[in-house]
Amino acid sequence: MRISALRYRKSTRSLTQSFFLLILIAVMSSITTFLNPAFFSLRNWLNILNQNAVLGIAAAGATLVMISGNFDISIGSLVGFVTTFAASLVVKGYSIFLAIFLGFLMAVFGCTLNGFVVAVTKTPSFIMTLATRSIFYGLALVVTGGVTQSLSGKFYLLGRGTTLGIHNPIFPFVATYILLFLILRYTRTGRRIYAVGGNEEAAFLSGVNTLKIKILVYALNGALVGLASMVLLSRLGSALPSTGSGLELRAIAAVVIGGVPLTGGKGSALGTFLGVVLMGLISNMLNLLNISAYYQEIVIGLVIAIAVIVSNLGGMKRK
Amino acid sequence: MVQELVLEVDNVSKNFPGVQALKNITFSLYAGEVHCIVGENGAGKTTFIKILSGALVPDEGTIKVFGKTYRTIHPSLAITLGIQTVYQESVLVNSLSVAENIFLGHEEIARWGLFSRSKTMERAGEIISRFGVALSPGELVENLSNAEKQIVGILKALSQEARVLILDEPTAALSAVEKATLFKVLRQAEEREVAIIYISHHLEEVFEIGDRITVLKDGKKVATHEVEKVNQDTLIREMVGRPAELFYVRGRLPSQERDDGREVLEVHNLRGVMVKNVSFQVFSGEIFGIGGMVGSGRTELLRLLFGLDPREGGELLLNGRNIIPRSPLEAIARGICLITEDRQKTGLILSRSVRENTVLATINLTRREWLNLEIEGEKVEKIVGQLQIVTPHIDQEVMYLSGGNQQKVVLAKWLLTRGKIYLFDEPTRGIDVGAKEEIYRLMVKLAEDGKFVIMVSSDMPELIALSDRVGVMCDGEMVAILNKEEASEENILSCALGRKMNDED
Numbered sequence: 001m002r003i004s005a006l007r008y009r010k011s012t013r014s015l016t017q018s019f020f021l022l023i024l025i026a027v028m029s030s031i032t033t034f035l036n037p038a039f040f041s042l043r044n045w046l047n048i049l050n051q052n053a054v055l056g057i058a059a060a061g062a063t064l065v066m067i068s069g070n071f072d073i074s075i076g077s078l079v080g081f082v083t084t085f086a087a088s089l090v091v092k093g094y095s096i097f098l099a100i101f102l103g104f105l106m107a108v109f110g111c112t113l114n115g116f117v118v119a120v121t122k123t124p125s126f127i128m129t130l131a132t133r134s135i136f137y138g139l140a141l142v143v144t145g146g147v148t149q150s151l152s153g154k155f156y157l158l159g160r161g162t163t164l165g166i167h168n169p170i171f172p173f174v175a176t177y178i179l180l181f182l183i184l185r186y187t188r189t190g191r192r193i194y195a196v197g198g199n200e201e202a203a204f205l206s207g208v209n210t211l212k213i214k215i216l217v218y219a220l221n222g223a224l225v226g227l228a229s230m231v232l233l234s235r236l237g238s239a240l241p242s243t244g245s246g247l248e249l250r251a252i253a254a255v256v257i258g259g260v261p262l263t264g265g266k267g268s269a270l271g272t273f274l275g276v277v278l279m280g281l282i283s284n285m286l287n288l289l290n291i292s293a294y295y296q297e298i299v300i301g302l303v304i305a306i307a308v309i310v311s312n313l314g315g316m317k318r319k
Numbered sequence: 320m321v322q323e324l325v326l327e328v329d330n331v332s333k334n335f336p337g338v339q340a341l342k343n344i345t346f347s348l349y350a351g352e353v354h355c356i357v358g359e360n361g362a363g364k365t366t367f368i369k370i371l372s373g374a375l376v377p378d379e380g381t382i383k384v385f386g387k388t389y390r391t392i393h394p395s396l397a398i399t400l401g402i403q404t405v406y407q408e409s410v411l412v413n414s415l416s417v418a419e420n421i422f423l424g425h426e427e428i429a430r431w432g433l434f435s436r437s438k439t440m441e442r443a444g445e446i447i448s449r450f451g452v453a454l455s456p457g458e459l460v461e462n463l464s465n466a467e468k469q470i471v472g473i474l475k476a477l478s479q480e481a482r483v484l485i486l487d488e489p490t491a492a493l494s495a496v497e498k499a500t501l502f503k504v505l506r507q508a509e510e511r512e513v514a515i516i517y518i519s520h521h522l523e524e525v526f527e528i529g530d531r532i533t534v535l536k537d538g539k540k541v542a543t544h545e546v547e548k549v550n551q552d553t554l555i556r557e558m559v560g561r562p563a564e565l566f567y568v569r570g571r572l573p574s575q576e577r578d579d580g581r582e583v584l585e586v587h588n589l590r591g592v593m594v595k596n597v598s599f600q601v602f603s604g605e606i607f608g609i610g611g612m613v614g615s616g617r618t619e620l621l622r623l624l625f626g627l628d629p630r631e632g633g634e635l636l637l638n639g640r641n642i643i644p645r646s647p648l649e650a651i652a653r654g655i656c657l658i659t660e661d662r663q664k665t666g667l668i669l670s671r672s673v674r675e676n677t678v679l680a681t682i683n684l685t686r687r688e689w690l691n692l693e694i695e696g697e698k699v700e701k702i703v704g705q706l707q708i709v710t711p712h713i714d715q716e717v718m719y720l721s722g723g724n725q726q727k728v729v730l731a732k733w734l735l736t737r738g739k740i741y742l743f744d745e746p747t748r749g750i751d752v753g754a755k756e757e758i759y760r761l762m763v764k765l766a767e768d769g770k771f772v773i774m775v776s777s778d779m780p781e782l783i784a785l786s787d788r789v790g791v792m793c794d795g796e797m798v799a800i801l802n803k804e805e806a807s808e809e810n811i812l813s814c815a816l817g818r819k820m821n822d823e824d
Binding site for chain 1: 625627647648650651652657659664665666667668669670671675678679680682683684687688689690692732
């Protein structure tokens with residue numbers, strides 16, 4: 001009887017996914033460096049981070065939502081709405097700070113609304129955010145009347161400025177991941193997010209306020225969408241309803257590559273970060289190797305497929 | 320009248336890891352008879368019908384259907400042979416009509432060509448009226464009551480030319496009137512030479528509908544009786560009685576007297592879902608067992624005490640102060656712990672580590688947002704050591720632990736909350752013998768430390784050996800509270816089957 005109690009397997013923690021990604025990144029980097037030495041320079045790495053800052057910040061939010069076992073596919077259109085809304089305020093002559101503040105608030109509000117309905121009515125989050133995705137896009141159209149909202153050169157520092165030679169978007173990007181790491185690893189909120197995603201009923205029976213956690217997760221996601229929107233708006237200098245379109249799918253892809261299963265309950269800040277870097281790396285690599293941008297989508301698709309298959313195989317071994 | 324022998328089971332055995340679920344079962348079934356199977360929870364009834372319906376493969380023995388011998392029966396063969404099973408929760412498609420459900424999945428009926436709505440309705444109407452049921456073929460199944468769904472399930476089985484109909488606890492969720500309708504349908508089927516295997520916890524029912532009764536006990540057949548030649552007492556006697564060496568021997572405290580100033584926990588007139596006016600007292604240092612058949616409201620009683628289900632009335636008094644919780648969080652804050660029946664589904668976050676699972680309840684009791692992983696680790700290591708949880712390290716995901724160790728992680732979680740009241744629901748289900756003993760020892764230790772331990776168990780030896788007193792539930796009521804001396808398997812079972820104590824024979 002003791003023997004059966006001793007029957008366990010070696011730990012396969014989410015670290016293995018990060019490890020796998022690191023190796024993949026190392027291999028791809030070496031090959032690219034060999035073909036084009038310009039790849040392995042600090043400048044190029046900073047470029048990669050800079051170019052993927054918006055995706056990275058949004059993916060951090062998606063990590064929280066997906067670890068809790070939910071989805072938010074409305075964030076692309078929400079970015080469209082938030083950026084056009086803020087830009088239209090500037091066009092109307094309001095101060096840039098007010099515009100940023102209200103835009104940020106809108107993002108938090110929009111996502112919290114998603115979370116509230118999902119948590120209270122138990123509507124599947126995929127369906128709910130499919131609905132709000134359309135609503136946010138419609139709002140963006142209403143706000144702009146379909147016309148590009150230009151900031152006329154204001155508010156460029158966050159998106160296009162540099163500090164000590166480092167592109168400014170890298171700061172909020174890295175800060176977001178430090179925050180995400182701390183939340184997931186060192187706070188009880190993080191624990192509860194994992195618990196809700198891992199087994200909502202067991203979490204509830206252990207005294208976790210699952211309703212509150214779900215709403216909180218979406219609110220945090222909203223804050224990160226707001227931040228991503230502002231970085232993007234500042235970088236572009238203008239906004240259209242289609243600004244940010246497709247961001248939700250790339251964010252989900254990065255999160256999945258980073259090792260969060262679609263059912264939630266697992267994942268890490270490091271995993272998603274590496275997922276984002278990997279996706280950025282692929283575009284960068286193909287650019288440096290002079291491969292047409294058309295192929296990039298195909299390669300990214302393949303990487304997503306491989307990442308998911310690998311993590312599924314890991315899951316299958318357990319059974 | 321010479322009846323046709325429909326089904327003959329010869330020497331069938333089935334083993335599960337660690338348990339022999341069925342041992343050399345021999346069983347016969349004639350056309351047009353209702354053959355009831357009775358036995359305690361875990362006697363092997365469900366395993367037996369699963370073998371007949373092809374859901375499980377027997378390890379030994381043969382099954383003879385209409386004179387032809389089979390080693391194993393797989394589900395589609397069972398259906399071809401005319402063996403139809405209606406499970407407790409009938410598998411119907413809610414969004415389809417009664418008629419569509421009846422004919423779902425057996426296309427030989429649609430010999431008119433394509434799916435014809437009118438023909439389906441017509442044929443369904445015929446079947447419904449043949450069995451004299453008040454059902455409309457066009458009604459959507461989602462609008463039906465449980466009883467009606469049950470009947471649709473049976474009609475569906477009968478419409479496929481069923482020769483053998485297996486019913487598992489068909490009346491579990493039915494009212495008296497609904498039961499009467501169900502029996503009417505069954506009698507109709509009987510007249511049509513359908514052989515029926517009927518599993519039930521309710522002995523009155525068995526006597527009302529059955530022709531023969533087979534008693535199972537620990538996976539073995541005890542006897543088969545003609546219904547006229549047997550009475551309830553004989554059946555109950557046959558259902559109980561077990562070799563004594565399986566019992567866990569509990570070391571008893573020297574001072575087990577009631578009135579030495581021990582604390583009292585009082586459940587007073589508690590009412591809620593499936594719980595009707597339950598009252599009882601538990602003393603600190605005592606293990607209070609709750610027996611009863613599956614579906615008698617035992618789990619629901621624990622859920623009420625843990626603040627899970629809406630309460631219609633009643634109190635939980637600790638030393639006279641009402642502490643009935645309104646939510647699990649409130650329950651935990653008031654020192655109440657619920658160790659649920661299905662640890663994988665409701666007790667653990669399988670994808671998370673021993674560490675995280677162990678502290679999951681405790682982190683909700685403080686206001687500290689930041690975790691100190693070092694102190695937490697020491698705390699977890701300590702309890703893992705105390706409970707002798709076998710894990711390579713505390714950051715191992717609990718899905719890789721054995722059942723017994725998983726259950727100990729659940730216990731560790733609750734021990735860390737320093738609760739006062741421990742509610743156990745089937746604490747050792749699916750746990751191997753060695754780990755069982757350890758869980759028992761922990762439960763006894765809790766009692767010795769002056770906690771209140773309330774345990775629901777379907778495992779009779781466990782219930783009797785571990786409990787100081789046993790409350791028995793039947794149909795949502797606590798029909799008896801037996802003290803140590805009275806708590807025999809026979810007494811518990813007769814109370815659980817709805818016979819009042821002290822009844823005349």
